[in-house]
Every structure is written in C-alpha cells, then in structure tokens.
Amino acid sequence: MIRRSLLAALALAACAGEGRLEDPPDATPADATVALDRPAAPDAPAPDAAPAPDVSPDAAPTLPPFAPAPATLQRLTRRQYQNALRDLLGASIRVPADLEVDTPLYGFTTLGAASLSIAPRAAEQYEAAALDVARQTFADAARRAAFVGCAPAAPDDACVTAFLQRFGRRAWRRPLADAELDRWRAVVSAVTPLFRDVWAGLEYAVAGMLASPGFLYRVELGGPDPADASRLRYTGYEMASRLSFTLWTTTPDDALLDAAARGELDTAAGVRAQAARLLADARAREAVGDFFGEYLKLDRLEGLSRDPTVFPLLTPTLGRSMRAEVLRLLDDVVFGRDADVREMFDTRVTFVNDELARLYNLPGVTGAALARVELPAAGPRAGVLTTAGFLTLNAHATVTSPTLRGRFIRQFLLCEDINPPPEGVQAALPLEPPDAPRRTLRQRLEALHLTEPTCASCHVRMDPLGFGLENFDALGLYRTTDNGLPVDPRGEVDGRPFRNARELGRLLREHPHVAECLVRQTYRYASGHLDTDGEARSLAAVTEAFAGDGHRFRAMLAALVSSDGFRYAGRAP
Numbered sequence: 001m002i003r004r005s006l007l008a009a010l011a012l013a014a015c016a017g018e019g020r021l022e023d024p025p026d027a028t029p030a031d032a033t034v035a036l037d038r039p040a041a042p043d044a045p046a047p048d049a050a051p052a053p054d055v056s057p058d059a060a061p062t063l064p065p066f067a068p069a070p071a072t073l074q075r076l077t078r079r080q081y082q083n084a085l086r087d088l089l090g091a092s093i094r095v096p097a098d099l100e101v102d103t104p105l106y107g108f109t110t111l112g113a114a115s116l117s118i119a120p121r122a123a124e125q126y127e128a129a130a131l132d133v134a135r136q137t138f139a140d141a142a143r144r145a146a147f148v149g150c151a152p153a154a155p156d157d158a159c160v161t162a163f164l165q166r167f168g169r170r171a172w173r174r175p176l177a178d179a180e181l182d183r184w185r186a187v188v189s190a191v192t193p194l195f196r197d198v199w200a201g202l203e204y205a206v207a208g209m210l211a212s213p214g215f216l217y218r219v220e221l222g223g224p225d226p227a228d229a230s231r232l233r234y235t236g237y238e239m240a241s242r243l244s245f246t247l248w249t250t251t252p253d254d255a256l257l258d259a260a261a262r263g264e265l266d267t268a269a270g271v272r273a274q275a276a277r278l279l280a281d282a283r284a285r286e287a288v289g290d291f292f293g294e295y296l297k298l299d300r301l302e303g304l305s306r307d308p309t310v311f312p313l314l315t316p317t318l319g320r321s322m323r324a325e326v327l328r329l330l331d332d333v334v335f336g337r338d339a340d341v342r343e344m345f346d347t348r349v350t351f352v353n354d355e356l357a358r359l360y361n362l363p364g365v366t367g368a369a370l371a372r373v374e375l376p377a378a379g380p381r382a383g384v385l386t387t388a389g390f391l392t393l394n395a396h397a398t399v400t401s402p403t404l405r406g407r408f409i410r411q412f413l414l415c416e417d418i419n420p421p422p423e424g425v426q427a428a429l430p431l432e433p434p435d436a437p438r439r440t441l442r443q444r445l446e447a448l449h450l451t452e453p454t455c456a457s458c459h460v461r462m463d464p465l466g467f468g469l470e471n472f473d474a475l476g477l478y479r480t481t482d483n484g485l486p487v488d489p490r491g492e493v494d495g496r497p498f499r500n501a502r503e504l505g506r507l508l509r510e511h512p513h514v515a516e517c518l519v520r521q522t523y524r525y526a527s528g529h530l531d532t533d534g535e536a537r538s539l540a541a542v543t544e545a546f547a548g549d550g551h552r553f554r555a556m557l558a559a560l561v562s563s564d565g566f567r568y569a570g571r572a573p
Contacts, residue, residue, distance in 0.1 A: 067534025068231055071569040072114040074218040074528045076245075078102050079109075079290060083250035085210070088170055089137050089147070096129045106530060107412065107521075108294050114528035118216070127211045134207035138199055152198045155189040160198070164188075164205060172214040173252055174237035175261075184209070218245060222569040232569040236260035243274060243561055246526040248283040249290055271562040279554050285335050288553070291525050292330050295412065298323045301389055310398050311475045313359050317368075321356050322389035322476075328370055329384060334553045341553040342514060345383040345505040348375040359388055359477055380471055380478050383505040385409075388476025394466075395474035400482075402445060402466025409465045413508065415517035418458055440482040442467055464491040468504035515551055519543045523560060531565075538565035 076084065079102075082095045100122035102109035118126070138144045145151065149166070150159035164184050168176040176184070187208055188201035195201075209215055218241055222232030234242060240260040244252040252260075256274060264270035278284055293299060304319025328351035333339050351372055357365035360381065365371055375381050384390055385405075394405040410416045429444055439447075449459035468491040473479050480487055489500045493507045508514055519542050520531055531539060542559045549555035560566060 063537045063540060064533055066537045066564055067532075068538075068565060068568040068570045069527075069529055069532045069535060070572040071221045071232065071234075072528050073221070074110065074114040075116075075118060076216055076218065077109045077113050079249055080245055080251075081216070083248075084215075085133055087250050087253070088167075088210075089133055090143075093133055093136055096125075096132050099125055099129060104294065106524065107297070108525045110525050110528045111530070126216060130207040130211035133210065134203045137206065138203040144199060144202075148202060152202065155185065155192045155198055155201055160185060160188055160202065163202065167206065168209060169257060170251065170254070171209045172212075173218075173241045173257070174235075218242075225568065230571065232571060233266075234567055234569060236263060236265040239265040239271060239567065240274075242526075242566065243271065243278060246561060247275060247278040247287055247557065248281065249287040250283065268562045268567065271567065272558055275558040275561050279557060284554075285331060288334055288557075289327050289331060291522065293323070293327065294525065295521055296326060296384070296390065297393055298326055298389060300393055304392065305397075306392075306475060307398060311473075311477075313355075313477065314475065315355050318355055318359075318388075319392075321353055321368075321370075322387065322392060324370055325351050325356055326384060326387050326389045329387070332372075338552055338554060340551040341518070341556075342509040342551050343383075345385065345509040345514075346502065348377065348382050349373075350375060350381075350387065356388065359475070361478070380501060382502045383509075385469065385505055385508075386472065386476075386501050388472075391469060391472045391476035392474065398474060400441060400470060400472070400474050402442065402463045402470060403449070403459065404466070405469050406462030406464065406466035409508070410461055412521070413517060414511065414513045415520055416461070416513075418462065421458075422454060438483050438485060440470075440485045440487065442470055442482070442488055443485075465493060465504070467491040468498055468501050471501060515546055516543050518553075519546060519556065519560065522557070523565065526560060527566060534570070535565045538563050 078099055081099070085095050086093055100118065103112040103116055105111040105115055137147055148159070148163045150162065152159040152163075154160075161181070164181060165176060168181070168184065184205050187205045188198065190201075191204045192198045192201035213219070220234055220238040220241055222238065223235050225231050225233040237257065237260045240252040240256045243265075244250060244256055255277075256265075259265055259270065259274055265274065301319040301323040304314075304322070306314050308314050329347070329349070330344055332349060332351070333341055333343050333347065349372065351370040352360060352362060352365055353368050353370050354366050355368075357363070357373075360375075362373060362375075365373065380386065391400075391405070394408050395401050396404075407418055411418055429448065432439070432444070445459070445463055449455045449463055468489050470482065470487050471478055471480065471489050491498055491504065493504065493511065496507055498504045498507055516539075519539055523531055523535075523539060523542075542556065542563050542565075545559040546556040549559075
C-alpha cells in the first residue's frame with residue numbers, strides 16, 4: 001500500500017498543472033483536447049451490430065467529398081497493453097493477469113477502447129500492474145543494468161537523463177518535452193533519498209510512466225495540415241503509433257520512431273514503405289490473426305459447451321482446435337501463399353488435428369498438432385463457412401440455426417444491416433405438437449419466417465443463406481437428414497441460386513460487396529471508429545486498389561494505412 005500510495009503521489013506531482021493529456025510537440029492544443037470520460041453514444045447499435053451500408057447495392061454511388069472523421073482517443077486493448085510491456089521491458093516479463101477486460105463494440109475491442117472510459121477499479125489495476133512490472137525489471141541487478149544501459153550514480157547525472165529520454169520516447173511513443181523530462185527527473189530525485197538508492201528512483205519513474213495516460217492511451221490527435229486548414233494531419237509519431245498498433249498490435253520500435261523523426265511518415269509513400277517493413281515481420285501474422293479472430297468471433301470457441309450425449313465427438317479441447325483451424329486457414333491464404341483473400345470462402349485446403357479429422361471424417365490424421373490437408377474434391381466442405389468453428393459459433397446449443405448463420409453473412413461479410421425483431425415478437429420457434437407431422441428445421445422456418453409478413457422482410461435476407469449450411473449440425477458434423485427427413489441445402493444469394501454449401505462459398509467469393517465489406521471492417525478495427533460518409537471516398541480508393549492487387553490482404557493493409565482516411569483527422573465540432 002505504501003508503494004502504491006507513493007506512486008500515486010509522484011504521478012500527481014509529475015502531471016501537476018496539466019488539465020489534460022500531454023500534447024505531442026506539434027499538436028494543436030485548442031483542437032486536440034479529448035475527454036477521457038466519453039461514454040458510448042446512447043443510441044449506438046448493439047455491440048455486434050453493423051450499420052447499414054451507405055450505398056444501394058444496385059446503383060453506383062455518388063460519393064461525397066473526402067472529410068475525415070475527428071480523432072478518437074483510444075485506450076490500449078488488453079493485447080496491445082501486454083505486447084507493449086513485453087517489448088519495452090523484455091519478453092520474459094510477467095504481465096499481471098488482473099487487468100481490465102476488453103469490451104467489444106460493433107464486433108471489435110478497438111472500437112470499445114475508443115468509446116469507453118477507464119473505471120476506478122481498472123485504474124487501480126493498471127497502477128498495480130505498473131508497479132509490479134517495474135519491480136520485476138529492477139529487482140535483478142544484471143537485468144536492470146542491461147535495461148537502463150548505464151550505471152546511475154546520482155539522480156541528476158547524465159545516465160538518468162539519457163535513460164528517461166530513451167525510455168520515455170518508447171513508452172509514450174514520442175519524445176518527451178523538456179518540461180516532462182524535468183518532472184520525471186524530479187520523481188527520481190524525490191524517491192532516491194527515501195530508499196537511499198537511485199535505482200529505486202528509476203523504478204518509480206518507470207512505473208509512473210507506465211501508469212500514465214501517455215502510455216495507457218494512444219494519444220493520436222493530429223496537428224495542422226499544411227495543405228488544408230480545415231482538417232488535421234496525424235503527426236509522424238502518431239502515424240508510427242497507428243501503424244504499429246494496427247500491423248503489430250504493439251508499440252512502435254526504434255526504427256519506426258526514427259522514421260517519424262526524419263519526417264518520413266508525413267507522406268503516403270513513407271507510410272507505405274514502413275508498412276511493407278512491418279508486414280514482413282512475424283508480428284504482423286499475430287496482428288492479422290487478432291483481427292480475424294475478432295471479426296469472426298473466434299474467442300467464443302474457447303469456452304465451447306455442448307451436451308456430450310447429443311454430441312459424442314465433443315472433447316474439452318475441440319473448441320480450441322476449431323479456433324486454431326480457422327486462423328491457420330486464413331494465415332495460409334494471407335501469409336503462406338499471399339493469395340486472393342476471398343479464397344477463404346472456397347479453398348479446399350485446411351488444417352486439422354486428430355479430433356477435427358474425426359469430426360470431418362478424414363482418415364490418416366493423428367496427434368494434437370494441426371496438419372495441412374486438402375479436402376476431397378467431391379466432399380461437402382470448402383472454405384471457412386464449412387469449418388466446424390464457424391458452424392458451431394452460429395448455431396444453438398443443440399440445433400442448427402439458418403437464421404444465425406445467414407445473419408452473420410449479411411451483417412459481417414456483406415456489411416448489411418439487419419434490424420432486430422419488432423417489439424413484442426416472439427423470436428423463438430414454437431414447440432411442435434406431439435402429434436404434428438415431422439418437419440425439418442428448414443420447413444418450420446419457411447412456414448413461419450418466410451410467410452409471416454412481420455418476419456419475412458428480414459428473414460428473407462438471412463434464412464436462404466443459412467439454408468445452404470443445413471448439411472452441418474450444431475457442432476459442424478456433416479449430415480444428410482434432419483429429424484429423419486432429407487436435408488434441403490438449396491438457397492440463393494441476392495437472386496443467384498446455389499445447391500449446397502460449396503456453391504454458396506463460391507458465390508460469396510465473387511459477391512461485389514465482400515471485398516468492400518472486408519475493407520470497411522478492417523478500417524473500423526484499425527481506426528477505432530465506424531466509417532463515416534465523409535470517409536467513403538477514401539475507402540472506395542482502398543477497395544479499388546484491393547481489387548487491382550488481386551485482393552491480397554497484405555497489399556490491402558498497406559493501402560489502408562497509407563490512405564487519406566487513416567492519415568488525416570477532422571476537426572472536432
């Protein structure tokens with residue numbers, strides 16, 4: 001308690017006289033102030049809802065002039081925070097597990113981090129974590145010497161100043177201003193006599209920096225745009241932060257900060273050059289996996305629970321294997337082959353272990369490690385929609401759900417809005433009377449969802465897509481009957497018919513909205529806000545470049561992070 005109280009007092013002293021976050025050196029203070037306590041908009045859609053597209057699917061839109069969205073102040077997500085601490089303090093640092101849990105909004109934790117404030121309990125957790133990791137770093141003499149890079153003899157010697165400058169730039173992702181440097185040197189001076197140890201002074205300075213908004217928040221507010229006074233341009237250091245947290249899910253390295261210092265990140269070409277470097281690094285594979293994990297809701301598979309009497313193939317580790325399969329499939333498309341990312345809808349290549357192979361009826365696979373397999377050409381599966389992970393996530397506990405599966409495709413793969421059921425409408429299917437003739441789930445849904453006017457307006461857009469996946473039960477096991485009757489997997493995608501799941505995947509691969517939607521979803525994840533009408537022109541340019549580059553996902557990421565929408569910010573109202 002003494003240590004924590006001391007840190008709080010020193011942090012207050014270090015920030016004395018500041019009514020808001022420290023501004024980057026070239027920010028415009030009058031336009032850069034963003035409140036920390038900014039609640040989510042009261043009329044925001046449900047966290048997993050995707051707003052309706054801004055354009056008609058049948059008409060070429062007339063796009064408004066480019067107008068960037070105002071900057072948002074984002075708290076680090078839990079993954080970003082953990083990765084940043086390890087990059088700053090060493091890979092072996094033990095990051096405390098008692099941390100604020102991320103809250104996804106519109107499907108992504110980055111949007112939640114830009115919309116929700118830090119609760120008092122979470123602030124205490126961050127403070128305790130900062131003290132803990134600083135103690136770990138300075139407890140061992142050899143480790144702290146390597147970390148600091150010199151041997152401080154007194155609070156005011158050159159070693160202390162050099163370390164604070166170097167660490168401050170990495171931790172806060174920009175150089176410290178002279179006044180900030182003076183205040184952190186004052187922290188070292190204040191603590192050293194209390195413990196009779198200058199190393200203790202440095203330990204508290206590190207803990208204070210890691211508990212400050214300068215570290216916990218991505219302070220990316222923009223500065224004046226020399227070419228257009230009506231908008232702001234993210235500074236070089238802010239672009240370094242935006243690039244690194246998007247493409248690496250961690251804090252910028254020295255090379256990226258050096259590029260910012262040289263002014264290289266002030267141009268789209270300079271951003272593209274650094275994006276190419278970051279995307280060639282192994283950390284980009286983890287970052288892309290994080291995006292697809294959130295996009296497809298794969299974390300929900302970690303706690304997979306089903307009735308083992310209904311699903312005898314269920315194992316305690318099956319959900320984890322399902323998640324790993326989807327991520328490996330996507331990693332193979334994006335990094336392994338750098339192929340058209342739309343192959344995820346119809347590829348016959350996947351990765352299974354023994355328990356997934358049993359579920360898929362694939363012989364010859366043994367062990368818990370994932371192995372690359374090619375699915376049978378005449379088999380029922382191809383692409384991510386026929387993986388057990390996708391099928392299980394979009395089903396009920398014991399039965400399938402064409403509605404859930406079709407809804408996911410409409411909302412998250414095509415970026416179309418699906419309104420919730422009208423108030424008072426019973427969404428659950430009524431139980432079948434004991435003496436009723438047997439019917440498949442499809443027949444029951446068609447009788448209710450597609451004929452009842454209050455239901456049909458929405459369900460006609462969802463259920464016909466989900467019917468294509470009815471050959472797979474709620475655990476993703478292939479079946480030919482439902483309730484003792486033959487399964488009918490026929491359906492249609494916007495007037496184009498298909499006969500089974502594989503044909504559904506091929507139609508989605510070629511759907512004109514799939515690439516556009518993937519760009520929009522990636523932009524939301526990267527920027528931390530929902531795309532606006534004013535950003536439509538920028539996103540359209542990224543989508544066009546995406547198509548021109550063969551729909552390769554890494555090329556699209558490079559185009560997105562160097563786009564006007566990602567490099568500029570609007571002035572706050």
